[in-house]
Amino acid sequence: MKKLLIALVFVLSVGLTTASAQSFRIGVHGGVPVGDVSDTHNFDIGGHVSYMFNPMGVFQFGGMVGYSHYFGDSVDEGGIQFDYPDAQFLPIAATGRASLGDAVFVGLDLGYGIGVNDGNDGGFLWRPKLGFDFMGVGVxxxxxxxxxxxxxxxxxxxGVEFGL
Incomplete structure (x- = not known):
């Protein structure tokens, strides 16, 4: 499954190289874990690099690769201290976004997060996004x-993204 998804992302990225408008973006983010993982991890940081094509005016599509690091927490459960290990992922995904006006966009990353740390097999990644883009810098x-x-x-x- 991992190989199939990675191949799909590669083919999608290479297949769109005939488009005229292209953008290369570098981004960093910080976040707060939610759901069950919020009980065992306390912060997430990461970054990504994406290369997108603009074949249809307001729509951009391409590929993305990145890194996400979830910091493990020490939790006291019934008088016993548990130290949870950090969780690290290497996401490889197809990425897309649509402009909703001059500066506002919505986007979605779909792919696979390869587990980097021991015991982490990785998993399917989905990341909806909402952003504001001002002169090549996006929030x-x-x-x-x-x-x-x-x-x-x-x-x-x-996070912030920088267009190059």
Whole structure:
């Protein structure tokens, strides 16, 4: 499944190279884990690089690769201290966005987050986004979710993107 998804993202990215308008973006984010993972992890940071094509005016499509790091927490349960390990993902995804006006956009990343740390097999990634773009710098809010066997790892994030 991992290989199929990675191949799909690669083919999608390469297949769109005939489009005329292109954008290269670098972004960083910080966030707060939500759901079950909020009991065991306390913060998420990450970054990404994306390359998108603009074949239809208001729509952009392309590929994205990044890194997300969820910091483990120490939790006291019934007098016993548990130290949860950090969770790290290498997301590889198809990415897209649509302009809703001069500066506002909505977007979505769909792909796979490869688990980097021991015991993390990774999972399906989906990340809806809402952002404001001003002269090549964007402020982006997103909900990041990795769906894996046995649960999910999710966070609500705020970040910045720089267009090159």
């Amino acid at each position: 982006v809010g997103s909900f990041e979710n990795y769906s894996m066997d046995g649960g999910t790892v999710s966070s609500v994030n705020v």
